[in-house]
Amino acid sequence: MTKYIYDRRYPSIADLKRKAKARIPKFAFDYLEGGCNEELNLQRNESDFDEVLLEPRYLRKFNGVNMQAELFGKTYDAPIGISPIGLQGLMWPNAPEILAKAAYKENIPYVLSTVSTSSIERIAELTQGEFWFQLYHPAEDRLRDDILDRLQRSGCKTLVVLIDVPSFGLRYREIKAGLSMPPKMTISNILQATIRPNWSISTLIAGIPEFATLKPYMETKMDMSQLGAFMDRTFVGRVNEDKVRIIRDKWKGNLVLKGVASEEDAAKAAELGADGIIVSNHGGRQVDAGESSLHSLKRIVDNYKDKYKVMMDGGVRSGPDIARALALGAEFVFMGRPFMYGVSALGAKGGDHTIALLKAQLYQAMEQLGCEKINQMAEFLLQHKDS
Numbered sequence: 019m020t021k022y023i024y025d026r027r028y029p030s031i032a033d034l035k036r037k038a039k040a041r042i043p044k045f046a047f048d049y050l051e052g053g054c055n056e057e058l059n060l061q062r063n064e065s066d067f068d069e070v071l072l073e074p075r076y077l078r079k080f081n082g083v084n085m086q087a088e089l090f091g092k093t094y095d096a097p098i099g100i101s102p103i104g105l106q107g108l109m110w111p112n113a114p115e116i117l118a119k120a121a122y123k124e125n126i127p128y129v130l131s132t133v134s135t136s137s138i139e140r141i142a143e144l145t146q147g148e149f150w151f152q153l154y155h156p157a158e159d160r161l162r163d164d165i166l167d168r169l170q171r172s173g174c175k176t177l178v179v180l181i182d183v184p185s186f187g188l189r190y191r192e193i194k195a196g197l198s199m200p201p202k203m204t205i206s207n208i209l210q211a212t213i214r215p216n217w218s219i220s221t222l223i224a225g226i227p228e229f230a231t232l233k234p235y236m237e238t239k240m241d242m243s244q245l246g247a248f249m250d251r252t253f254v255g256r257v258n259e260d261k262v263r264i265i266r267d268k269w270k271g272n273l274v275l276k277g278v279a280s281e282e283d284a285a286k287a288a289e290l291g292a293d294g295i296i297v298s299n300h301g302g303r304q305v306d307a308g309e310s311s312l313h314s315l316k317r318i319v320d321n322y323k324d325k326y327k328v329m330m331d332g333g334v335r336s337g338p339d340i341a342r343a344l345a346l347g348a349e350f351v352f353m354g355r356p357f358m359y360g361v362s363a364l365g366a367k368g369g370d371h372t373i374a375l376l377k378a379q380l381y382q383a384m385e386q387l388g389c390e391k392i393n394q395m396a397e398f399l400l401q402h403k404d405s
Contacts, residue, residue, distance in 0.1 A: 022378035038362035043210035052191035053302035060302030063333030073400035101354035102152040107135030107227030120369025137230035147173020182277025294327030319347030337379020344395040
């Protein structure tokens with residue numbers, strides 16, 4: 019296709035993943051790639067997409083593809099968003115800035131994590147305030163309120179409250195690599211960095227990644243050993259109804275709850291006045307015994323699609339996967355790892371490449387099916403295990 023231009027050497031997310039694995043240290047790739055426990059839910063997130071079949075309509079009158087999608091009064095060029103990932107700068111220097119700039123240029127949402135490596139103010143500058151922010155709920159109200167104030171001053175209009183991290187998942191890859199919190203440069207990790215010179219040189223030039231948004235709340239001379247204690251002290255405990263109510267009262271913009279995986283939480287989100295939810299299991303990084311995000315979406319969407327925007331995240335690796343999620347009722351599809359594969363593989367060009375690649379794949383899928391608009395995708399759903 020010529021409509022969307024990308025590097026033809028990497029025509030799939032799998033190609034980007036292979037290149038990323040060969041370009042960054044093993045500990046950084048394991049942090050990005052790993053799930054919790056035996057990584058069964060991580061596998062389900064991807065494999066369950068194979069169960070969803072779509073049926074093309076070749077003889078139907080067809081007027082062309084329009085991939086535009088509306089969210090909260092803004093029209094985006096495609097129903098594709100960049101999910102928040104913590105410590106993005108560990109995988110590739112300045113990764114949040116690369117992705118935020120690409121998302122702004124290509125008119126899709128970018129979500130900045132509280133524990134990412136670029137600040138609210140820097141991302142706001144790069145995107146003219148057109149970004150979303152995912153909040154890890156702080157233990158202290160004053161810190162929460164100050165972050166909300168900074169977001170409002172920056173022009174951010176959509177706050178994503180993360181609800182699925184009452185505790186951190188047991189991720190064996192991270193434990194083995196010494197990447198629990200804070201990251202530890204063991205002898206093994208140093209050796210891994212040595213054989214990845216592009217990553218090492220780029221990281222030295224950019225500087226050691228840090229939690230830029232949280233920096234104003236840290237003691238000036240805090241070292242890495244104290245950082246772990248700060249994170250445990252600052253972000254502890256689960257997000258409950260009372261905490262969401264307070265945020266809903268204070269936050270005047272769009273409020274999205276991310277990590278919804280049950281009908282009970284979907285119902286509570288409606289009661290609490292959420293403008294949207296992101297059905298997600300945190301990329302398989304929290305509950306290994308849980309179901310895939312796609313199966314959760316199927317159970318939730320029909321009862322709640324008229325109450326707020328229903329979006330999803332988890333296991334999406336291609337344009338056809340996006341089409342499948344849309345066919346099952348998602349209004350928007352977010353991805354984290356695919357975009358980090360792109361940046362880890364291609365550096366500054368990785369964001370633009372990955373967006374163009376996914377747009378091209380979705381466009382081709384819609385053309386092949388005969389689907390003109392994304393809100394018509396359900397008409398092409400042929401089969402799903404839960405149907």
